[in-house]
Amino acid sequence: MQNESTPYRPPFIDYRPLHILHLDDQKLFATGVEKIITVAFPLARITNIKNGYEALGFVVNSLSNSVIIDLIITDYNHPGLNGVEFCKNVRVIERSHGKIPIIFLTMVDNVPIKQQALSFSNVKFLLKVTEADEINWTVMAVI
DSSP: OOOTTSOOOOSOOOOOOOEEEEEOSOHHHHHHHHHHHHHHSTTOEEEEEOOHHHHHHHHHHHHHTTOOOOEEEEOSSOSSSOHHHHHHHHHHHTTTTOOOOEEEEESOOOHHHHHHHHTSTTEEEEETTOOHHHHHHHHHHHO
8 A cells, every 4th residue: 555655656667658638527636547557657648528528529530630649548427428338439539540448437336337337348437536556557458
């Protein structure tokens, strides 16, 4: 367990220039996740969006302009589309582009919702109480 006064040291550092879309309406949490990920992936660029419809528009615009999104991290609850609806729409939109890895990072600890999320290909599911190292190992595993 990390001491609160000790800076987080990730188990690895990966210098790939990743582009990550992070969908979460809680600014404090989004900022914390960005800090956790950019310590292990210092060249990562994270686009934070608070609304499911805005995030879906971002995905459509990115894919139509050949902008690569290496990973999507989404909460389940946020304005607009919920996480499962968002994931379903992303999978429809990206059919000709390949599957973008998606990590659900949420407080929703609900078996039916988790099963719905994991029914899509290339999806992982973590709870927001997950340790920083596990978040980074999961990112590493799916990219």
